[in-house]
Amino acid sequence: MVQMITPWKHPQTGIYYLYKELPPHLRGEMGRRQVRRSLKTRDPAEAKRLFVLAHAELEQEMAAAEARIAAQKIADEISPERAKIIVDDFIRNRHSSGRWSRWPTLGLVWWLEDTARRVFNTDFPLAGLPMDDSPEALAAKRGQPVPGDCWLDVVRMYPPAEWLQASGIVLVDVFED
Structure with missing residues (x-):
């Protein structure tokens, strides 16, 4: 069963984060293997709300990286x-x-x-x-x-x-x- 990603709580500080491994084909374009972004809250309900927004923003960044990769491939051909x-x-x-x-x-x-x-x-x-x-x-x-x-x-x-x-x-x- 596929598990949805959820906010990750730092064990020492209690602050919630968005944590996601990037697909291998995007790592070079985005310059990293994973993304960690602080949601700047210790409240679980607020973390869930902020997580949705942060994840949507990350998905847009990943889509832009995909578009840049596709454009470069076309330019190379x-x-x-x-x-x-x-x-x-x-x-x-x-x-x-x-x-x-x-x-x-x-x-x-x-x-x-x-x-x-x-x-x-x-x-x-x-x-x-x-x-x-x-x-x-x-x-x-x-x-x-x-x-x-x-x-x-x-x-x-x-x-x-x-x-x-x-x-x-x-x-x-x-x-x-």
Whole structure:
């Protein structure tokens, strides 16, 4: 049977408190594991009345924390449609010709992978770019790592907030408006 929380009486002072353990997913956002608030009374009837108000206030704080967590999760996500628009815009308007001009998208991915390897201090295999390879040379590389493999590992292993921050050096130019 589930027991409702009730005012807690301090054994030494006799003052009543609201005492509640926070759910694990809210602890980081609220900055603590539990909440203890004095109801500033020794009267049991008054403590029950104040407890209801204090508990309702705490529930509102917890709902606000839930909303902040949900908003951050949405901010960390990029929809496929938004990603396509960003990449297309970068390739069309911002990518300069040069060393990677033959493979602009692969050059960007390789740069992301190299940055992520350094930031996360990992040993993901980093594939070389097919600079001046002939079709035969490209076919011979089948089965070997290709640009993008390492980046997919990074995206799978780290939360979006971490890999977006790690790739900020590269993405600042892409997202710049």
